[in-house]
Amino acid sequence: MISPLSAQPAAGPAHPVPTPFAAMPPPQPSSMHMPVAPAGAAIPPADATAHGAIFLLYRTETPLGQALLVTDEQGRLRALDWHDHEARMRQLMTRQYRSLAIRLRDTAEAPVAADALLRYFGGELHALDHLSVALGGTEFQRQVWHALRSIPAGHTLSYGELAKNIGRPAAVRAVGLANGANPVSLVLPCHRVIGSNSSLTGYGGGLHRKHWLLAHEHALPAASSAPPEQCSNRLPGF
Numbered sequence: 001m002i003s004p005l006s007a008q009p010a011a012g013p014a015h016p017v018p019t020p021f022a023a024m025p026p027p028q029p030s031s032m033h034m035p036v037a038p039a040g041a042a043i044p045p046a047d048a049t050a051h052g053a054i055f056l057l058y059r060t061e062t063p064l065g066q067a068l069l070v071t072d073e074q075g076r077l078r079a080l081d082w083h084d085h086e087a088r089m090r091q092l093m094t095r096q097y098r099s100l101a102i103r104l105r106d107t108a109e110a111p112v113a114a115d116a117l118l119r120y121f122g123g124e125l126h127a128l129d130h131l132s133v134a135l136g137g138t139e140f141q142r143q144v145w146h147a148l149r150s151i152p153a154g155h156t157l158s159y160g161e162l163a164k165n166i167g168r169p170a171a172v173r174a175v176g177l178a179n180g181a182n183p184v185s186l187v188l189p190c191h192r193v194i195g196s197n198s199s200l201t202g203y204g205g206g207l208h209r210k211h212w213l214l215a216h217e218h219a220l221p222a223a224s225s226a227p228p229e230q231c232s233n234r235l236p237g238f
Helices: 083-097 112-121 139-148 159-165 172-180 207-218
Strands: 052-062 065-071 077-082 101-106
Touching: 052 112, 065 083, 065 112, 077 083, 077 112, 083 101, 139 159, 139 172, 159 172
Parallel strands: 052 101
Antiparallel strands: 052 065, 065 077
């Protein structure tokens, strides 16, 4: 189970009012080394030999409210969620790490991922593309989560198309469940998966955030390129 090493913060508003991406301050240069996952590399699972671990929890403000970034001692992202969904994040991590005794410790030291997140909200849509992540979950879940990284900013994919992409066309429901259990939002962009009828469908961080993120990505130049095969630039509500 996941146990906190510090007191829980006071809950913020359930639905933060988004502000335009242009309102974000310019990113500050970082002297920290950025762990990079090679393009196309599979997402590594959690360390199988560990009997327990302390992960660091960093909180940072964004136009969509306070974001929670969980990293391990190697600087790899283990989770990225929102302050008003912290309980859900902890529950997901408990399930996905099973018998591992995971503890979260608040830290004031910004991880590399925080700098990348700031740049993403400032308009650099590719800033999150090569952040290193390591995950729990099942092999099937990790397969789905890895496939999310093939959906470029400004484009979308349906659950059925995502299932076909991983060679499991009949597993649409299972793919949807895995997508909903994604512990590292934005970096593994589950917000780019929509319904077959182009509806927003669900999103763990709230549909207001999903709508904002798709609009943010669609409005920037990086989204103007032709989508890869099976991807689309259709965006519900735009």
